[in-house]
Amino acid sequence: MKFGKEFASQMVPEWQYAYMDYAYLKTLLKEIIRFKQRTEPPVTTPAGLKRSLTMYRAFSGLIHRHGHVGHVKSPNNAAAGGDIEDQVILVKAMKSEKSYSDDGNYQSNFLMSAEEGGEYELLYFRRLDDELNKVNKFYKDKVDEVLKEANQLNKQMDALIALRIKAENPNMDSVYEYSNRNAEMSHLASDVAATSAALNASTPYRARSTSKGDAEVHMEVIEEFLLNNRGNLNDSSADRDVNEPKTTNSSVHEERPDGIKASRPAPLQILGRVKLHNTLETPRSTIKGILKVSKNRELNHKHLKKVEGQLKRTFIEFYQKLRLLKSYSFLNLLAFSKIMKKYDKITSRNASRSYLNMVDDSYLGSSDEVTKLMERVEATFIKHFSNSNRRKGINILRPKAKRERHRITFSMGLFVGAATALLVGLILIIRARNILNKGGSTLYMETMFPLYSLFGFIVLHLFLYGMNIYFWRRYRVNHPFIFGFKQGTELGYREVFLISSGIAVLALASVLSNLDMEMDPITKEYKALTELVPLALVCLVVGITFCPFDIIYRSSRFFLLRCTLHSVCAPLYKVTLPDFFLADQLTSQIQAFRSLEFYICYYGWGDYKYRTNNCKDNDVYKTFFYIVAVIPFWFRFLQCIRRLFEEKDPMQGYNGLKYFSIILSIIMRTAYSLNKGMVWQVLAWITSAIAGIVSTYWDIVFDWGLLQRNSKNRWLRDKLLISHKSVYFGAIILDCLLRFAWLQTVLNFEVSFLHKEAMIAVVASLEIIRRGVWNFFRLENEHLNNVGKFRAFKSVPLPFNVDEDEEKDEDK
Structure with missing residues (x-):
């Protein structure tokens, strides 16, 4: 299958107009071919010559030699093995030095426009720049959306973990009393870690490396200390994985000396700031909404299973979004590579390296937020929704494609x-x-x-x-x-x-x-x-x-x-x-x-x-x-x-x-x-x-x-x-x-x-x-x-409604 058809078949249908217009760029290249055929005489091959002309070219050696005349190493237009007069295009990025802003554009300057037929190639590069800027902006907008959604999921997970603590310990006298006691234990554990780190610093490196790492030993001591002082509290979040995303208002990790991070339970105060969404999705909730029956909004163990099911579906859908974004980035990068190789082949120029360097430096090619976020989502889902069974969690997050039987x-x-x-x-x-x-x-x-x-x-x-x-x-x-x-x-x-x-x-x-x-x-x-x-x-x-x-x-x-x-x-x-x-x-x-x-x-x-x-x-x-x-x-x-x-x-x-x-x-x-x-x-x-x-x-x-x-x-x-x-x-x-x-x-x-x-x-x-x-x-x-509207994802309602105003007041 040709790349154009494969590219079209793998597009997200709802995003098809946000992808690079590969078909139109191919038509521009065909215009260049037709112009060359009209202006250049056909190459006549001697009747007795059977072999391809490439069989008579000079031997280039068994070792690949990097650097070709006309290529540019970077968007700064440094010549790579040739004079600047041999360059085909100049590329530049009109963007902020610190970050890729929404109004940042990439532009290439075709240097051979004065040649006969150069206007065709100039049009091609202008349209290519437009496609790069379109794809780059769309990708960044979508990444910003998933990052905001990830921040919401952080708060939802904090509320879920706090609800688990309360559901497993319904006889606690006071949420705040437990949170304060837990804060004191965390502070005491921090002192223990600081003392251990000081002892660790005075110990020779050779002695520390002979056995199990002291950092791991100290972590085990701290966790054992917390568990012993916690009594019957069986907090499922006490051993939260360090690879999980950090939360804003109820962070799960504390920085320790020498980069050590200790685990502590999520503060239960968050339960006082969240409410269950009343979506009127069932006959019972609908009737209560019509009759305006006051509902008991206090969270308890009865809500735990429902909340876990909703958050599980939310994480699955969120992970599918990330997979589609990753596929979007990969397909467009591949499309730019393919179309530039076609251009080099048709025009016998060497412009692909400098342009593709610009593509790689763009947000589309250099951003790794989606990959990192996918790893964090996998770690969170495996731990909290598949009982730490990686194979089961991955099979849920990455369902196999349906096979035709x-x-x-x-x-x-x-x-x-x-x-x-x-x-x-x-x-x-x-x-x-x-x-x-x-x-x-x-x-x-x-x-x-x-x-x-x-x-x-x-x-x-x-x-x-x-x-x-x-x-x-x-x-x-x-x-x-x-x-x-x-x-x-x-x-x-x-x-x-x-x-x-x-x-x-x-x-x-x-x-x-x-x-x-x-x-x-x-x-x-x-x-x-x-x-x-x-x-x-x-x-x-x-x-x-x-x-x-x-x-x-x-x-x-x-x-x-x-x-x-x-x-x-x-x-x-x-x-x-x-x-x-x-x-x-x-x-x-x-x-x-x-x-x-x-x-x-x-x-x-x-x-x-x-x-x-x-x-x-x-x-x-x-x-x-x-x-x-x-x-x-x-x-x-x-x-x-x-x-x-x-x-x-x-x-x-x-x-x-x-x-x-x-x-x-x-x-x-x-x-x-x-x-x-x-x-x-x-x-x-x-x-x-x-x-x-x-x-x-x-x-x-x-x-x-x-x-x-x-x-x-x-x-x-x-x-x-x-x-x-x-x-x-x-x-x-x-x-x-x-x-x-x-x-x-x-x-x-x-x-x-x-x-x-x-x-x-x-x-x-x-x-x-x-x-x-x-x-x-x-x-x-x-x-x-x-x-x-570029709607390619299902809208899964979140179980908790977080009171943002109270959080802002606490931050102040």
Whole structure:
């Protein structure tokens, strides 16, 4: 793979515009090549000369000789083995002498611009300088951000350690009494260390080096002294590693003579300055927040496990940030090296060394804050969150990349082939037996078809989701980050296709086993065993979904169940993107919810024994026929209300009104389909038209970000991932057409060769297809918003809220 493609594939998707524009610089080099080809005659090679010209160059010796004419050793432009007249560029850094400030720029001066074609190379170096300054500034800004976050994590860790002390010693009389006593012990230990250091200074070096180092001996004495005087206090922070970051207000280390550092517990006063964040993330906390119930803010051992879990996730995410920053620095340095080597090769000049020296001296090439911070984070995480087990801690911080397994592809192909064969076999059997023209076919379509159509809706939705994943990956939409999947557990399109094809095989096999159109002439009943096949299949799918064992993608199943719970319990849970994205998927599965209602009625009331459909004549069933259709939209409405009160964004209120209009339209269309009155038809027309127009406009403008009049891409948006603009216009037209598929319900549009239930299934499938198309462009717009704001990290809430004002007062 060429470096340009490899460089693009390894970029952080949300930072792609912050990387060095390698592709554009290559186009500038191609302009230089084309100019040389136009102005310089081609080199003619004698017909009899077979070897490369390099075979006839002077032998340079076996020992590599450093220093070439035209190279510069440093940005100070000292010549390296040649006169200053042979230099190609002069480089200089316009920055502060003490530090690299934000307004510091690097600039190169091309000395050969007077030559023919020099303007091309001058343009190249100007753009190269711009790219270096852009990358350098972005990297420094991001490093400053992680350093500030590291300072916050220091305070969080101090509070955690103090909370551990209090949790393990709940009977302490006073936090401050213990802290004062501990300060006295630390002061006494400091005196002991000072005395030991003085004795150590008077001891000959040879005597001190004969055995175990005295520094280590004194440290052991001091630690033993502290432990003996601490009584029953079992402080987990007493042996804090010296490689951990120092804190500001509650430092863990004390400087000793001869550079000795002694450990001491973190002061417990910090517990008086911190409070737990009240994020209203659970139903209980939400209800208490609404009722304004005063919470006991005193920290105790009950909070310890929750705080440790939050801080563990925070450290994992923080470490991923550092890894991305390190990768960003490495890739850009490599890109500058590659592009300068290409320049030297094309122009036959020697300018790369002097320019790359400037790159190495820049903040991008010389800063080591990220590397040091990664080491500190590793040491802290291993000690405090993995019980000093380095292998376990590193495996958590550096999860292995997910490997593509051949058995997944093989199994997927096997199930797809089996499903295709079963489908063809089903069609041939129906055709050969002329089942559609038998007397029991109508009864079969009214009873068994709604049961099996449920699996058709699920399979179609999963298949479209697999297609979404495939195209998201192809166009580098970072869907695992957007959805918040745990790294290494997200499903690829092969896994999704495997699940959908597996369900399709089970469903089609069940249909083939249950094509009986005749009842028992004696008992006047159908075979109970075959009639229970759909119910058994539903129980199997539900059982696998809720299975607690680590089989069939447990992490993804539990993620789905968690998001479903958050959607069902809206607005009691804080609304995140996966929650409302799943709720939007459920709004396209109205007919699947009605099929589940029919399952309960058909098997609960015993209709399956006689294959009769008495459900539609029952008032309770009719009532729930309304309710199950509006439940998904009600979930989304409540989610919008929650976000409106939390974010104070009026657009969430308008979005909630959109879903409320859809609820009204569904109620009116359902009432018309059951009652068939002129009034219901008019109301269904009005409400459905309003909901359809508003929803279509919202999809295209707000969810997809299209139809921007002043966009660089007329009527689309400035940034597009798909190069063919016709795809976007086609998606707009398709969304408009499929949004108004409800017209079939109002107009009573029927097809002679399709049963009514089959027509309902077709319309429901069209809505699922529309949702599949909507998914891609909705996530594309979300991804581009993240790219515009350079958001590449998950926001993990910190458990403690540190009172900064009190800390400042204490510092004074």
